[in-house]
Amino acid sequence: MTPYLYVLPAFLVYGLFLLYPLIRAGQFSLYDWPGFGPSEFVGPGNYVDLLGDRRFRDAVGHALTLIVFYSILPLVVGLVLAAILRRGRVRGLGFFRVVIFMPQVIALVVVAVAWHQIYSPTGLLNDVLRALGLGELARGWLGDPNLALPAVGMIGFWLSTGLVMLLLLAGMGRIPNDLYEAARLDGAGPVREFFAISLPSVKAEITTALVLTIIAALKTFDLVYVTTSGGPGTATTVPSYEVYNRAFNLKEVGSASAVAIVLTVLVFGINVVISRIGEERVVGR
Amino acid sequence: MRVGTGEKVLNYVILVLFAAYALFPILTIALTALGPQNGVTEPGPHWTNIADAWRIGDFGAALTRSLLVAALVVTVALTLSILAGYAFGTMRFPGSTVLFYLFLLGLMVPAEAIVIPLFFDLRTLGLTDTIWAVAFPQIAQSVAFGTFWMRAQFRALPPNLVEAAAIDGAGGMRTLWRVVVPPSLPSIATVAVLMFMWTWNEFLIPLIMSPGAQWRTAPLGLAIFKGQYTADNALIAAAGVIIAAPIIVVFLLLQRYFITGMLEGAAQE
Numbered sequence A: 001m002t003p004y005l006y007v008l009p010a011f012l013v014y015g016l017f018l019l020y021p022l023i024r025a026g027q028f029s030l031y032d033w034p035g036f037g038p039s040e041f042v043g044p045g046n047y048v049d050l051l052g053d054r055r056f057r058d059a060v061g062h063a064l065t066l067i068v069f070y071s072i073l074p075l076v077v078g079l080v081l082a083a084i085l086r087r088g089r090v091r092g093l094g095f096f097r098v099v100i101f102m103p104q105v106i107a108l109v110v111v112a113v114a115w116h117q118i119y120s121p122t123g124l125l126n127d128v129l130r131a132l133g134l135g136e137l138a139r140g141w142l143g144d145p146n147l148a149l150p151a152v153g154m155i156g157f158w159l160s161t162g163l164v165m166l167l168l169l170a171g172m173g174r175i176p177n178d179l180y181e182a183a184r185l186d187g188a189g190p191v192r193e194f195f196a197i198s199l200p201s202v203k204a205e206i207t208t209a210l211v212l213t214i215i216a217a218l219k220t221f222d223l224v225y226v227t228t229s230g231g232p233g234t235a236t237t238v239p240s241y242e243v244y245n246r247a248f249n250l251k252e253v254g255s256a257s258a259v260a261i262v263l264t265v266l267v268f269g270i271n272v273v274i275s276r277i278g279e280e281r282v283v284g285r
Numbered sequence B: 001m002r003v004g005t006g007e008k009v010l011n012y013v014i015l016v017l018f019a020a021y022a023l024f025p026i027l028t029i030a031l032t033a034l035g036p037q038n039g040v041t042e043p044g045p046h047w048t049n050i051a052d053a054w055r056i057g058d059f060g061a062a063l064t065r066s067l068l069v070a071a072l073v074v075t076v077a078l079t080l081s082i083l084a085g086y087a088f089g090t091m092r093f094p095g096s097t098v099l100f101y102l103f104l105l106g107l108m109v110p111a112e113a114i115v116i117p118l119f120f121d122l123r124t125l126g127l128t129d130t131i132w133a134v135a136f137p138q139i140a141q142s143v144a145f146g147t148f149w150m151r152a153q154f155r156a157l158p159p160n161l162v163e164a165a166a167i168d169g170a171g172g173m174r175t176l177w178r179v180v181v182p183p184s185l186p187s188i189a190t191v192a193v194l195m196f197m198w199t200w201n202e203f204l205i206p207l208i209m210s211p212g213a214q215w216r217t218a219p220l221g222l223a224i225f226k227g228q229y230t231a232d233n234a235l236i237a238a239a240g241v242i243i244a245a246p247i248i249v250v251f252l253l254l255q256r257y258f259i260t261g262m263l264e265g266a267a268q269e
Helices: A003-028 A045-051 A054-088 A094-105 A108-119 A124-131 A148-173 A177-185 A190-201 A203-218 A222-227 A239-249 A253-278 B005-033 B048-056 B059-090 B096-105 B111-124 B131-155 B159-167 B172-180 B182-201 B204-209 B218-229 B233-253 B255-265
Strands: none
Touching: A003 A253, A003 B059, A003 B096, A003 B111, A003 B131, A045 A253, A054 A148, A054 A190, A054 A203, A054 A239, A054 B005, A094 A148, A094 B005, A094 B233, A094 B255, A108 A124, A108 A148, A108 A222, A108 B005, A108 B218, A108 B233, A148 A190, A148 A203, A148 A222, A148 B005, A148 B255, A177 A190, A203 A253, A222 A239, A222 B218, A239 A253, A239 B111, A239 B204, A253 B111, B005 B233, B048 B059, B048 B218, B048 B233, B059 B096, B059 B131, B059 B172, B059 B182, B059 B218, B059 B233, B096 B131, B111 B131, B111 B204, B131 B182, B131 B204, B159 B172, B172 B182, B182 B218, B182 B233, B182 B255, B204 B218, B218 B233, B233 B255
């Protein structure tokens, strides 16, 4: 049997259900079509419209904000915690690793339901605030136009930080002890040790963590769908929610496809740029 | 290298606090699930909430559908990935690099980009609201990852293993199943576990591909349950527990595979 026959079944399914639809999305994005009846060719019209589309620009802005919560903050916190844990050489991380991993395993819908209840006017967060005597801060967090997006962002922070920390800790675990011993003999404190040894040694892990979490931030569909449906108003809409909203609520299939293509290009671009910087090919679903 | 007691204590404090932070939303939902429903005043735990949510939301049927979809996705995607990974990992052939990069591309394509054409094209063919429409897009996604993963695994095998089998006259398929697969079983288990988790938790694809709800999987059942059937927090939380419990049990049983997969493999070659 030739190698091609081994690849063929996988390629058929992959081509029919992933590559071909991707090409079709590109084709759809050049038409005006409500999802039924005749369509009209508009060339790059849908993309041009996106440039002046307030809702779309908001969505992209929100996605960038979410990247701060999903990627940048977890990276900073993860680096500090991993460095401290590496320095202390904690043994038997087993139990903690399982617990810290738990958020990765649970369906985002369940995560969304849990946080929706925590943020509700009678939820845990407000209970805690009232118990601390900060009752005047209590509110329906997801219903507040200014706070809904950071509230969704904090869910992302919760999702990412454990994964990022464990990735970095695994990387730092591979640093030989001699390096740290030599640094300590030279009288390096924890801060210099961090910048001279730990940080440069985990470049690859930082790249991985950034790619995974930024892509997760850009694909925040389930969370937004369940917690806020993009609201209040457009306060929490994101490109992946706009794809759904335009295609199935607003019946603008062409515009939805244009958003989908822009989203794909964004994901590709970020992957390439970060991987170039990290000089390490990284992929993530 | 000496580590002071103070530093050791600090480490455990950090770990305990962080573990508590990771767990609190999960515990919140578990506690709410056993708390009183609206208007109920007796003290809990109210185990009947789980039964009530199960009945009202018809979660038995939703979980069965989830299980069928996951079984189909994992078996087909795993088989196709092993076959393709075998070719990419152990054989040289013209075009292999280009083909492999084409598969890699699939790792970056968001589901959002493909569901719209899939929905309209499969609707034209009358295939929406079938298990095929829900499963095959996910098989394609899992095949992209699985091929990438199995190729790396098979390449890492000692080269003389495959050569020796070829010299002994074992044909391609026999070499694959008798020689290449057995030492790769832990790695195959890892990718199977990841595929199962992704499929079990997938939301967007079944949402779009089953508009008539015949193939609405469990996570969708939860979203609909929350929106349409009840505003009762205890019941919604109970439904959340029903959806999350199977994957948590699998995770606790097979944690080694999950964690290796997600830390070392899913992220990096």
